[in-house]
Amino acid sequence: MVTYVIRRLLYSIVVLFAASVLVFWGLSLVTSPIGFLRMQPNISEQTIQNIVERKHLDEPIYVRYGYWIKDVVTNKFGTETVSDQPIWPDLKRAMGHTLQLIIAAELLAILLAVGIGVYSALRQYSVFDYTATTFSFVGLAIPVFWLALMLQILFVNIYLWFDVRIFYVANLNSVDPGSGIHFFLDRAQHLALPILVLMVASVAQYSRFMRASMLEVVNADYVRTARAKGLEERRVVMKHAFRNALIPLVTIVALNFGGLMGGAVVTETVFALDGMGLFFITRLNAGDPYPVMAFLMVTAVFVIVFNLIADLAYGWLDPRVRLD
């Protein structure tokens, strides 16, 4: 086990390094920071020269990569190209907001999906099962941004017609959110719709997964044994079947969670939430490669870490999986 963890850690570091090479080389090949500078309005040749000097833009690419890595490690991703503003504070703040959003969305999605999946499996081919299946198919076919827009239209029109504000449709806070419980409620009213949007795809995916996993377990020999020795049905389901059926879900949730850090781009853009996705889109539109690289590296770290967690959790929860 320990050897496995160490090997897996080392491998993750190698992947991370490869990802950093890929990100830097890739972006450096398709962008040109100097060209980007020349496109800026109101910037003198002298300023450009200074920036080129400061960012070592005239060096060959592998030297620039070295400087960049040094910046990433010692200087928290360094600064933006033109303004020389540090990247990290913005990114850190955005990361906090995105985490609030996806932790809430994923927790609710897991609770709901586990319930739906287990019930569908226990009542296979019932009306409930078919309805749940249909909903999950629809949930996976709805474009995230469209769902977000439709909800916005719905709640804006409710506000216009009935003068009732149920949820806000943009931003993280009101201008004056108050403090304590008021702040929390205000935040909840702002995040409710984005959470709902993120939940739809997750619930659709997890509930299908949970149903399949539960079906597999319910038909397993040890569950039959449990029934045969006269355990009451509730104990069979909860103690024997359910707990084992949860194991595969852990993996898929962990993988998904890692991906969502960089994957809530669309939702955050539509709802104008100051999160990672919006950070990324605005910087990408501005054309400055350095913040974009920072974003890609941070999301890659999240995916790698959660891959690692998924693997380790699987081995830990399921003794049949031998990690060596």
Add this chain to the structure above:
Amino acid sequence: MTENVSSADRLPGERDGVRVAPGAGAGTPPSATPVAAGHPAVSSDLELSYESGLEVEARSQWAYARMRFFRHKLAVASLIVLIILSLVAIFADQVAPHAYDEFDFEHIVAPPTLDGWHLFGTDELGRDYLSRVIYGLRTSLWVAFFVATLATVIGTVVGAIAGYYGGVTDNALMRLVDLVLVMPLLAVLLVLSAYLGQGKPVRVGLIVALLIWVNLARIVRGVFLSLREKEFVEAAKAAGAGDLRIMFRHMLPSTIGPIMVTMTLLIAFAILLEAALSFLGFGVQPPTPALGKLIADGQVQGFAAWWLVTFPGLVIVIVALAVNFIGDGLRDALDPQQRLRA
């Protein structure tokens, strides 16, 4: 579908499909037994049959697959819907009531109306949204099929090579796959399209395809790894067939089930991805209409002009849903083993 139901469904049929072919030696590859060759555990009776020199008739396998597919009513209905929508898209010039860039200054941002046949309403330039949606559907469907085909080819070739050769080649290719999977897909897509691929549908399609072949490669690799040890591969080798011939003539037919299923799901995935890209402004560029872009344009008109957002989105949902149902039906038909897992 449970294991019991599906095997009970299949067994009598396949026994009928097994034809005794006297004299069919070990050198004859069981060319079209995707289920049996890929997943020996499920159809042990078929396994037995070709070990003892029986051959499964090629066509009957497809006949049974077709039968299983047509039993999936939602899949059949979806197929009909998709065919109709494709025809509408292909014959957009004939079907659309207006040209997609035709102005109607009598109706500016008009809700759906029979007046002038603006069934989906009009936008801020008085352009008919039904027509724009039809042309947008053409672009989006085209991109989706292009992406799925290209990604399938890349994924199959990479997976086949990795699975067949194993060892260092396999390791290198799978680490490449790991690397692609580590990068956040949408973000990388956005970066690449921002700098390389904006504009023409072909470029958008190329970039999407270059990033979504990885899952298929993994699936194909898995099947090839298990096929590699089969007797018919050994036999083909003994008969002097080259690597390429073994891979693509002998092993590939046994992989066609999972490939077709995955390709179908890739189409749906590509539609949603392209829509998201276009919506964010990094996909197909005007004047070519694409469904995601239409939604983005409609959004600009504000929350009162609900039809500009609703209709293009509904079309995307219908297409993606239909494609997913077809994929589900195909999985029932071609890849029952995977069905048990999913």
